[in-house]
Amino acid sequence: MPYPAYMEESIRKVEATRAERLKKGLLPRIPEAEREALVNKFHPDYKKEEMRELKVGPNKGERTPHEVADLLEGSSRVDPDKIELDKIDHDVDVLVIGCGGAGGAAALLAEENGASVLISSKLRLGDANTIGAQAGTQAADRPNDSPAIHYLDIMGGGHFTNDPDLAEALAKDAPDAIRWLESLGVEWDKEPDGSYHELSGGGCAVRRMHSCRDYTGLEEMRTIRDEMRQRNMHGRKIDWLEFEPVIELLMDDKGQVAGAILMNLETKQMSVVRARAVVMATGGVGRTHIQGFPTTNHYGATADGLVLAYRVSCPLVHMDTMQYHPTGAAFPPQILGLLITEKVRTLGAELVNCDGEQFVHPLEARDTEASAEIRECKERGKGVTTPTGEVGLWEDSPMVDIIRGEGTIARELPAMVRQFARFDIDMIHKPMLVYPTLHYQNGGIKIKADASTSVPGLFAAGECEGGVHGRNRLIGNSTLDLFVFGRRAGRAAAKWVKEVKLGKLTLDHVRKWQREIKEAGLEDMPISPMLLPNYARGNRPVPGFVPLGEASEYTPFGDRAVRWI
């Protein structure tokens, strides 16, 4: 869908100001005091009416978006009285839940440390947020950089709300994570002498973004997945079940996590897994469409890990903060909300309004950048409205080739070029229309530096855990988080396996949970975990259709009657 004429008119204004903007340089960064006021007024996290206090569970009294609260306070898919826990279908050392980068890394390290591993995967192995990551992975390895400088960036980016132990671990393990991935065969972008081709990112003091063109997550994920497949035979012991998500954790009578109930999405059959340790690696929450935002996330990003952990009384942190990526596609409608990687701005593209005027430094921290965009559209009325009623601002991609030489975009951003070309838009020569999109869950399951949680036997890694990034994650620190804490979780779980003595399996925690939500008057909450969103039109209460689950249409729980999914 090429740009309609009236949008082309606005593009001409962008082109008209380009030379002047290139001469003038970027706007200065927003000073801290002003930044706070901006974020307070415009960032979705600060809309009071969009959140509520949890009434039950370890985070009782804390606030989280309604969409997440509905799931956390939801009722179980399992009837504890109908499940026979003495019929065990799979008996393993470590159960890994989810197979993105974090789950994959945990499985590999657990196996290397002597454990047998079963992976429960809701979709296929690797169909996850990880595979969509484009821009890169941070690690301080250049001579002018250090893990301590990286640490300061992580803390500052998170507005100093991070758990310092976790932030330190993240920075410290980073170079080794890059080395590890390379030893598995990840093809990093390099200079001819072997040093990494490193770019800068929003909120980073030093260039330390390692990339694989703009397919970083794809390259990382497919390599890890291939390695996992190699450890499935010949005495190696990683096994997996695809389309068979966990729907509830199991505990033993000593209060330890001891396995899970799985459900085959196709046959609807349940199975019982006994495991001496469980690694939660279920990723994010984008498909809950908080505040009606579109999302960059994969189909299975439905907060399941948070729900499962919460039911075994594992506390969560920072559940009132989500990351809205400043540049989701606002046009064409077929890719609404999909990510336009920050790398485009890193390479030199500016954000400008409908008149081609700069309004924010292009590399502010994400919450600041997104807030400035919302202000530009909602308060100043300087956005461009699309034929389907979306509003957005221009990301002036042609600047990249002007600044860095012709061919840069094609070389550095092939995925982006391809995606837009599929819908007849040439992003090398024309700007893209963007608006914030729900991207990342900053908080999550509370972990310690070895990826263990406060519940014995439960470990967590990747986007489903929280505390590492505080209230705001920086670019390139999440794909790093996966490998740092994924590897730590795998190691720690394998170690725990050697020490633990399991008691008798039980679902008493589910019985207790059902009592608690009843007492709190929460019987009307949906069944959770959600597993998959329901985009099938027949299940939407309002006829008509808006693609990719927008506000007006989105009804996450239109399928209440259908209990199995």
Added chain:
Amino acid sequence: MAEAEVAEKVRMLDIYIMEKHYQVPEGLTIQTALEYCGYRLIRGCGCRGGSCGACATVYNFTHDPTLRYGLACQTAVELDMCVVQIPCFPTAKPIYDIKKLRPTVDQVLGIYPDLATCFGCNNCTQSCPQDIEVMDFMSAALRGDFPAVTAESFECVMCGMCAARCPQGLSPYNIAMLIRRLHGRYLLPKSKHLEEKVKEIEEGKYDAEYEKLRSTPMEELRHIYDERWIEPK
């Protein structure tokens, strides 16, 4: 908005999902069109953003039987389109240990002996939704030109369509995966900086710097952060 009003505002397109007729509004992808028709996807849907390869789809048109291949989440639905998804296709599953291999053609042929039976029909290239010159990288593989295989196959999302269309039962996408891994591990020059940094960290070189930051009071830390050196572009 009632359905009739939707139909009034946007053009409705006739499409055929596994030969069954539906009408969908213009402006959807094949994936959202399936959902519009009432399908709740389990298989055949992953990242919804063109990078996981879960939604490989074959299609043609009522007026043109030529087969085309696309990712359902990245292909706009068109009038008279006939679509079928191929969510899974069987391939060979050899086992190897990357740490024990060498980056040579012989080793690749040892693992995928049928590679040598490729007779260049070009079905694979024609079936690639990523427009990769699959047949070219297959011949580069046979020549032992691993940098060429890596470069040409880099945008592969491993949807499996090339394997589905190969008359010899080869799976080019898996062969490319192996070769990319060999290339990344053995043939790319190593970074000196990285090795040094890893060693320094292990030896505790940065521990004092950390300690200092960690024991700095918050207000001062904020100040250090605001004033920190930023590398020029």
